[in-house]
Amino acid sequence: MATSWTPDQPIVQCVDVRKSFGALEVLKGISLSVRKGEVICIIGPSGSGKSTLIRCINALQPISSGSIQIEGIEVTDPRLDKLALRRKVGMVFQQYNLFPHKTALQNVMMAPIHVLRQNRAEVEARARALLAKVRLAGKEDSYPGELSGGQQQRVAIARSLAMRPDIMLFDEVTAALDPETVKEVLVTIRELAEDGMTCILVTHEMNFAREVADHVYFTDRGVIVEHGPPDTLFTAAKDQRTQRFLSQVL
Amino acid sequence: MNDAERGHRLAVLLPYRLAPPRMTVRISPPSAAILCFCAIMAASTAWAQSGPAMLSPLQVILKWSPLLLWGFGFNILISLLSMVLGTIAGVGLGLALLSEFRPLAAASWLITQFFRNAPWLVLLFFVMFLVPFQVTLFKTTIPLPDWIKATVGFALPVMANVAEVVRGAVRSIPSTQWEAAESLSFTPRQTMWLIMLPQCIKRMLPPWMNVYALVTMSTVLASIVGVSEMLTLTAQVHAAEGGRPELFAPLYGFALLCFFLYCYPINLWTARLERRYRVR
Amino acid sequence: MQAIADWFQRLYETTGLNFSVFYDAYDWDRYFSGLKMTLLLSVTTILLSLIIGAVGALLQGSPSILLRLPVNAFVVVFRNTPPLVQLFFFYFGLGTMLPAVETAGMRVPLLNNVQWAIISLSLFAAAFNVEIFRSGIEAVPRTTLEAAEALGYTRLKAYIHIVLPLAIRVCLPALNNNLVNLLKTTTLAYAIAVPETLYAVKQIWSESQNVFEMMVLLLATYGILVGILVWLMHRWEQAMRIPGYAR
Numbered sequence: 082m083a084t085s086w087t088p089d090q091p092i093v094q095c096v097d098v099r100k101s102f103g104a105l106e107v108l109k110g111i112s113l114s115v116r117k118g119e120v121i122c123i124i125g126p127s128g129s130g131k132s133t134l135i136r137c138i139n140a141l142q143p144i145s146s147g148s149i150q151i152e153g154i155e156v157t158d159p160r161l162d163k164l165a166l167r168r169k170v171g172m173v174f175q176q177y178n179l180f181p182h183k184t185a186l187q188n189v190m191m192a193p194i195h196v197l198r199q200n201r202a203e204v205e206a207r208a209r210a211l212l213a214k215v216r217l218a219g220k221e222d223s224y225p226g227e228l229s230g231g232q233q234q235r236v237a238i239a240r241s242l243a244m245r246p247d248i249m250l251f252d253e254v255t256a257a258l259d260p261e262t263v264k265e266v267l268v269t270i271r272e273l274a275e276d277g278m279t280c281i282l283v284t285h286e287m288n289f290a291r292e293v294a295d296h297v298y299f300t301d302r303g304v305i306v307e308h309g310p311p312d313t314l315f316t317a318a319k320d321q322r323t324q325r326f327l328s329q330v331l
Numbered sequence: 332m333n334d335a336e337r338g339h340r341l342a343v344l345l346p347y348r349l350a351p352p353r354m355t356v357r358i359s360p361p362s363a364a365i366l367c368f369c370a371i372m373a374a375s376t377a378w379a380q381s382g383p384a385m386l387s388p389l390q391v392i393l394k395w396s397p398l399l400l401w402g403f404g405f406n407i408l409i410s411l412l413s414m415v416l417g418t419i420a421g422v423g424l425g426l427a428l429l430s431e432f433r434p435l436a437a438a439s440w441l442i443t444q445f446f447r448n449a450p451w452l453v454l455l456f457f458v459m460f461l462v463p464f465q466v467t468l469f470k471t472t473i474p475l476p477d478w479i480k481a482t483v484g485f486a487l488p489v490m491a492n493v494a495e496v497v498r499g500a501v502r503s504i505p506s507t508q509w510e511a512a513e514s515l516s517f518t519p520r521q522t523m524w525l526i527m528l529p530q531c532i533k534r535m536l537p538p539w540m541n542v543y544a545l546v547t548m549s550t551v552l553a554s555i556v557g558v559s560e561m562l563t564l565t566a567q568v569h570a571a572e573g574g575r576p577e578l579f580a581p582l583y584g585f586a587l588l589c590f591f592l593y594c595y596p597i598n599l600w601t602a603r604l605e606r607r608y609r610v611r
Numbered sequence: 612m613q614a615i616a617d618w619f620q621r622l623y624e625t626t627g628l629n630f631s632v633f634y635d636a637y638d639w640d641r642y643f644s645g646l647k648m649t650l651l652l653s654v655t656t657i658l659l660s661l662i663i664g665a666v667g668a669l670l671q672g673s674p675s676i677l678l679r680l681p682v683n684a685f686v687v688v689f690r691n692t693p694p695l696v697q698l699f700f701f702y703f704g705l706g707t708m709l710p711a712v713e714t715a716g717m718r719v720p721l722l723n724n725v726q727w728a729i730i731s732l733s734l735f736a737a738a739f740n741v742e743i744f745r746s747g748i749e750a751v752p753r754t755t756l757e758a759a760e761a762l763g764y765t766r767l768k769a770y771i772h773i774v775l776p777l778a779i780r781v782c783l784p785a786l787n788n789n790l791v792n793l794l795k796t797t798t799l800a801y802a803i804a805v806p807e808t809l810y811a812v813k814q815i816w817s818e819s820q821n822v823f824e825m826m827v828l829l830l831a832t833y834g835i836l837v838g839i840l841v842w843l844m845h846r847w848e849q850a851m852r853i854p855g856y857a858r
C-alpha cells in the first residue's frame with residue numbers, strides 16, 4: 082500500500098483511540114504521536130490500559146474506535162496488510178516468549194526465514210551479529226531453558242530486531258526479571274535508542290525513563306493524564322494524579 | 332513441568348491435562364440416544380427392502396429388544412463382578428508395589444507389567460482354555476461356567492490397572508506428607524492407612540471409574556470365547572431373522588447405542604469428578 | 612537355527628512341552644505370517660490414527676461450529692462404545708451395504724476384512740488421539756502464539772512451526788500409552804477372521820493340542836512387541852527432549 086508518509090511526519094499517530102472489552106472500556110480516547118527516532122515511555126498504575134494500548138498499536142488487538150497510523154498505514158483498515166505492518170513494528174513482551182524447542186540462534190533466525198523468506202546464510206550472519214550486539218555471543222546454541230531470564234529477554238530483543246523494524250515496542254520487559262538482570266536488559270535498550278531506533282516502552286523503571294526517554298506519558302484508567310519531557314514531568318508534574326503516582330514510585 | 336521450572340519464573344508450557352472434549356452444543360444422553368437411533372434407523376431403512384412377510388429393521392429391534400437388553404444386563408453383571416474382584420486384588424497388588432520390602436515390590440511390578448502389557452483378549456483366552464471347566468474341592472465338584480471364567484479373565488487386567496492407579500495416587504502425594512507423618516512417629520503402615528489412603532481415595536476415583544468404563548466395553552470380548560452375552564445374542568437374533576445383510580447395521584447399531592448410553596454418562600461423571608478433585 | 616529346532620524337539624521329547632512352532636516348519640510359517648499381519652495392522656493403524664487425530668485436533672480448535680461438532684461427536688461416540696462392536700458394525704453392517712465388485716468372476720466385497728479392521732481400529736484410536744493432541748495444543752500458552760503473531764507469523768504458520776512441535780512434546784507420554792493400547796487392540800481383528808498372531812496361534816493349538824505352550828508363546832510375543840514399541844517411543848521422547856526443561 083503506497084503511503085504518502087514522509088519522515089518529518091509522526092511515525093506513530095494515535096488519535097482518540099478507544100477500546101472496550103465487552104462492557105468494560107479500557108482505553109477512553111488516547112491520542113499520542115511519536116516522531117522518528119524518539120524514545121517514548123508510558124508509565125502509570127496497573128490496569129490503566131498501557132499494555133492494551135501497546136497491543137492495539139501492533140494490531141494484536143482491534144480497537145473499538147479511533148485511528149492508529151504507523152508510517153501512514155492505517156492500522157484499523159480492514160484491508161490492512163498485517164505482514165507489512167509487522168515488518169515495521171517489532172515487539173518484546175514481558176514473558177520473553179522464546180520458542181523453547183529452538184536454540185537462541187534459531188529463535189532469532191526463524192521469523193526472517195519463514196515469514197520473510199530471506200536467504201538462510203545471510204539471515205544466519207545477521208542473527209549472529211544481533212546476538213553479539215545484545216552481548217550474547219557464545220550462547221547461540223543454548224536453548225531458552227538453559228538461559229537466565231535476562232538472557233532470554235535479550236534474545237527476544239534480538240529476535241524482534243532480526244525483522245529490521247522501524248519501531249520497537251516494549252511491554253514491561255523488565256517486570257518479570259530478577260533485579261540483577263534488569264540492568265543488562267535496560268543497557269541493551271538504551272544502546273538501541275542511542276542508535277536511533279524509535280522506541281515505545283511501557284515500563285515501571287522510572288530512572289530509565291528519566292535518563293533515556295524523550296517524552297513520557299502518564300496514563301491512568303484509560304486516559305492520558307499528562308505528558309511531557311521527563312525533566313518536567315518527574316519534577317514538576319501538573320496533575321494531582323501524576324504527582325500521587327510519582328510520589329509512590331519514586 | 333515440575334517445580335524445578337518455577338525457577339525460570341514463567342512456565343513456558345502450561346501443565347498438561349488430558350481434557351475431554353467440551354461439547355459446545357451440550358447433547359444430553361437421552362437426546363444423543365434418540366439422535367443415534369434415528370441415524371441408524373435412517374441408514375438401515377434406506378437399504379431394507381422388506382417384503383410383506385419380512386419385518387423392517389425397526390420392528391426387528393423392537394421385537395427382540397427385551398432379549399438383547401437382558402443380554403446387555405448380563406454384560407453389566409460381568410463388568411461389575413470383575414470390577415469388584417479386580418479392585419480388591421488390585422488394591423492389594425498396589426500396596427505390594429509400594430511396599431518397602433524390595434523383593435515383594437519387584438515381584439508385584441513384574442506381575443503388574445505382565446498383566447498390563449498383555450492384550451485383554453489373549454488373557455481371556457488364557458483363562459478360558461487353561462482353567463478347567465470344573466474344580467473339585469473337598470470331594471465336591473464345583474462347575475465353573477464360562478461366564479465365571481470370563482469374569483476372572485477380565486479381573487486380571489483390572490487388577491493390574493487398579494494397582495497402577497493406587498501406586499500413582501499414593502506417589503502423587505507430596506513427600507512432605509510422609510516426612511510430617513514420620514516426624515510424628517507414625518509407623519509406615521499407620522501412615523499408609525491413616526494418612527495416605529484417605530487422601531488418595533479422591534485422586535483414585537476418576538482413573539478407577541475410567542477402568543470401569545474400559546471393563547464394561549471389554550465384556551463384549553466374551554462373545555468371542557463363547558459366553559452368551561449381548562453380542563452373541565445379537566448374532567443369534569440376526570440368524571433367527573433370516574440372516575438378512577441389511578439387518579447387521581441396525582442390530583449392531585443397537586448394541587453400540589446401549590453401550591453408549593451406559594458409558595457416556597459414566598465418562599461425563601468421571602470428567603466432572605476429575606475437574607472437582609483437580610490436584611495442583 | 613537348526614540348533615534351536617533340535618533343542619525344542621528334545622524339550623518336547625523329554626518334558627512334553629510342545630513348542631511346535633520352533634521345530635515344525637509349517638507351524639513356524641503360520642506363526643510368522645500371523646506376526647507379520649499383527650505388525651502390518653499395528654503400523655498402519657498407528658500411522659492412520661496419528662494423522663486422523665492431528666487433523667481432528669486442529670478442526671476442534673476452529674471457530675466454526677460446523678467443523679467442531681462433527682469432530683466432537685466422532686470423539687464422543689468412538690470413545691464410549693466397545694471397539695469390538697465398532698468393528699462388527701463396520702465389517703458386517705457397513706461392509707454389506709457397500710457395493711460388491713466383480714473380480715475374476717466372483718463377487719467380492721469392496722473392502723476385505725483386513726482393510727475394514729484397519730479402518731475401524733484407526734478411527735477408534737484416532738478418537739483418543741484427538742483429545743490427546745488437543746490437550747497438547749492447549750498446553751502451549753497463548754502468549755507464545757502472541758509472540759509468533761508479533762513476529763509476523765500467520766495463524767497457520769505459527770501452528771506448524773511453533774504450536775505443533777511444542778504440543779507433541781508435551782503430549783508424548785499420553786500418546787505413547789495410547790499407541791501401546793492400539794497394538795494390544797489389534798488382537799480384536801481375530802473376531803473377523805483376520806489372520807493375525809492370535810488367529811494363527813489358535814490354529815496351531817487346535818491341531819497340535821499344545822494350548823498351554825502356545826499361550827505362553829503368545830503372551831511372550833505380545834510382551835516383546837509391546838516392549839519394542841515402548842522402547843521406540845522412549846527413544847522418540849528422548850530425541851524430542853527440550854534441553855533445559857527436565858521432565
